[in-house]
Amino acid sequence: MKKYEKPMQSRLLDEAKEINEEIQSLMRPLLTAVENEAESDTYFMLRAASRLLKNQFIEFERIEGIAE
Numbered sequence: 001m002k003k004y005e006k007p008m009q010s011r012l013l014d015e016a017k018e019i020n021e022e023i024q025s026l027m028r029p030l031l032t033a034v035e036n037e038a039e040s041d042t043y044f045m046l047r048a049a050s051r052l053l054k055n056q057f058i059e060f061e062r063i064e065g066i067a068e
Contacts, residue, residue: 013064020057027053 006014027050034043 009067010064013060013067017057017060017064020053020060024050024053024057 027046031043031046031050034046
């Protein structure tokens with residue numbers, strides 16, 4: 001059995017931040033492709049999703065600062 005040094009809440013927050021970063025990295029090339037070739041509605045929807053992810057990551061960092 002693996003023993004963790006961090007408490008469960010902190011590990012879960014780390015995992016959520018990691019997932020958020022992975023999704024953000026997937027969004028970048030999509031935004032570029034859509035910006036160059038797709039209709040503007042599609043681009044604006046992806047931009048909104050990207051902003052939500054970035055704001056979520058900032059909120060995760062804020063929560064992490066409070067939890068420590």
